[in-house]
Amino acid sequence: MSYQVIARKYRPAKFCDITAQEHVTRTIQNSLRMGRVGHGYIFSGSRGVGKTTAARIFAKALNCQKLMDDPEYLQQVTEPCGECESCRDFESGTSLNISEFDAASNNSVDDIRALRENVRYGPQKGKYRVYIIDEVHMLSIAAFNAFLKTLEEPPPHAIFIFATTELHKIPATISSRCQRFNFKRIPLEDIQNQLQSICDAEHITVEGDALQLIGRKAQGSMRDAQSILDQVIAFSAENDHDGAISYQGVADLLNYIDDDTMFDVTDAVMDGNPSKMLDVAQFVIRNGYDEQDFLEKLVEHLRNFLVVQNLSSTRLVERPDAVRERYQRDAGNFSPFAVMQMVDFILQTQKELKFQFEYQFRFELALLKLIDIVQSVPVVTDAPLAQKKKYLNSL
Numbered sequence: 001m002s003y004q005v006i007a008r009k010y011r012p013a014k015f016c017d018i019t020a021q022e023h024v025t026r027t028i029q030n031s032l033r034m035g036r037v038g039h040g041y042i043f044s045g046s047r048g049v050g051k052t053t054a055a056r057i058f059a060k061a062l063n064c065q066k067l068m069d070d071p072e073y074l075q076q077v078t079e080p081c082g083e084c085e086s087c088r089d090f091e092s093g094t095s096l097n098i099s100e101f102d103a104a105s106n107n108s109v110d111d112i113r114a115l116r117e118n119v120r121y122g123p124q125k126g127k128y129r130v131y132i133i134d135e136v137h138m139l140s141i142a143a144f145n146a147f148l149k150t151l152e153e154p155p156p157h158a159i160f161i162f163a164t165t166e167l168h169k170i171p172a173t174i175s176s177r178c179q180r181f182n183f184k185r186i187p188l189e190d191i192q193n194q195l196q197s198i199c200d201a202e203h204i205t206v207e208g209d210a211l212q213l214i215g216r217k218a219q220g221s222m223r224d225a226q227s228i229l230d231q232v233i234a235f236s237a238e239n240d241h242d243g244a245i246s247y248q249g250v251a252d253l254l255n256y257i258d259d260d261t262m263f264d265v266t267d268a269v270m271d272g273n274p275s276k277m278l279d280v281a282q283f284v285i286r287n288g289y290d291e292q293d294f295l296e297k298l299v300e301h302l303r304n305f306l307v308v309q310n311l312s313s314t315r316l317v318e319r320p321d322a323v324r325e326r327y328q329r330d331a332g333n334f335s336p337f338a339v340m341q342m343v344d345f346i347l348q349t350q351k352e353l354k355f356q357f358e359y360q361f362r363f364e365l366a367l368l369k370l371i372d373i374v375q376s377v378p379v380v381t382d383a384p385l386a387q388k389k390k391y392l393n394s395l
C-alpha cells in the first residue's frame with residue numbers, strides 16, 4: 001500500500017470540513033444558493049490555510065449535478081454531493097472543468113496568451129470551467145495586462161480564482177474586478193483539534209501537550225502542522241513505545257528553543273558579535289519558531305537579569321539551579337540601564353512586527369540593533385530611577 005501524506009489524505013472534500021474559514025465558505029455557499037456567482041475571485045492568505053482547497057471545492061460545487069438538479073438540496077445542504085459523475089471526476093482529478101495554473105513558473109505574456117486561448121472553449125460537461133491561478137502575484141505587469149481583457153469580459157462559463165500569499169502585489173486593475181476573500185491564519189486550538197482527530201483516525205496515541213507544540217510551530221498553517229505531524233509520527237515510531245507521540249519526542253524533534261539560545265543573544269550583545277547574533281536569528285527562523293514568541297521569551301530573559309541585578313538574588317527566577325547560576329554570573333555584564341534599553345526596544349519591536357510583512361528581515365535587524373543599543377550606553381551610567389520604575393510598572 002502506498003503511503004499518502006496526511007495533508008493530502010485529510011484534504012477537506014466539503015465546505016464544512018474547512019476549518020476556521022467560515023467567513024469565506026459561508027459567503028460562497030450563499031452565492032451558490034442565490035445563483036449569484038462572480039467571474040473573478042481573489043483568495044489571499046498565508047500558506048497552508050485552505051485557499052487551494054476551498055477553490056477546488058467551489059469548482060466541484062459549481063459543477064455538481066445534484067446541486068444543479070435538486071433545488072432543495074441546493075438550499076439546504078449546499079455542498080458538492082461527492083457522488084454524481086462530475087463530483088467523482090473532480091475527486092479523481094480527471095475533471096476537465098478545472099485547470100490549475102502555477103503563476104510562479106508560468107508567468108510570461110505567452111503563458112497568459114495560451115491560457116486566454118484555452119478560456120475561450122466552454123466546458124464539455126457541466127456548467128463552468130474554473131481556472132485556479134496560484135501565486136498570482138508572480139505574474140509580470142505585462143502578463144497582468146494581457147489578462148485584463150479576459151477578466152473584463154469573461155465568457156459566461158469561465159470563473160477565475162486567483163490565490164496569493166501577497167495581496168498587496170496584485171494591481172488594482174485586477175483586484176477591483178474580483179471578489180476578495182482573506183483567509184485567516186488558523187487558530188492554535190483549531191489546529192490542535194484537527195491534529196487530534198487525525199491521530200484518532202490513525203489510531204495514534206498522543207501525550208499531553210505534544211500537539212500544542214506542533215501547532216505552535218506551524219504558526220497558523222494547517223499544512224505545516226500536518227507535515228510536522230507526518231514527521232513526528234515517523235520519528236515516534238522508532239523512538240517511543242507503541243509509536244505514541246510524546247511531548248519530549250516532539251520537543252527534541254522540533255528543536256524547541258531553550259534557555260541556552262536566550263543566553264546566546266545576551267552573549268552576542270556582550271561580545272558585540274553581530275555574526276553570532278545572526279546565527280541566533282537564523283536558528284529561530286530556520287526552526288519556524290514564532291518570532292513574537294521568541295521576543296516574548298527574550299523579554300522574560302532580560303527581566304531575569306533585572307531581577308538579579310535589583311535583588312542581588314535569583315530567588316524570583318523560575319529556572320533550574322544551573323540556569324540560575326548563569327543568571328547570577330552574567331548579570332554583572334550589563335548595567336541595569338542597558339538591560340532596560342533593550343527591553344524597551346524589544347517591546348517596541350513586538351508592536352511593530354504585528355503590522356509588518358517582512359517579518360523575518362525585521363526580526364534579524366531588531367536582534368542586531370540590540371548590540372548597538374548596549375554599546376551606545378555610557379559604561380558608567382547606572383539606571384536613572386524613573387526608567388527603572390517605568391520598567392517595573394510595565395511588568
Ligand SMILES: Nc1ncnc2c1ncn2[C@@H]1O[C@H](COP(=O)(O)OP(=O)(O)O)[C@@H](O)[C@H]1O
Nearest residue numbers: 007010011018019048049050051052053222223
Ligand atoms: N482551513 C483548513 N481546514 C482543514 N484543512 C486544511 C485547511 N487549510 C489547509 N488544510 C490542509 O492543508 C493542506 C494544504 O492546504 P491548501 O488549501 O493547499 O493551502 P493553501 O492553498 O492555502 O496554501 C490541505 O490538503 C489540508 O489537508
Ligand SMILES: [Mg+2]
Nearest residue numbers: 051052134163
Ligand atoms: Mg495553494
Ligand SMILES: [Zn+2]
Nearest residue numbers: 064081084087
Ligand atoms: Zn455532485
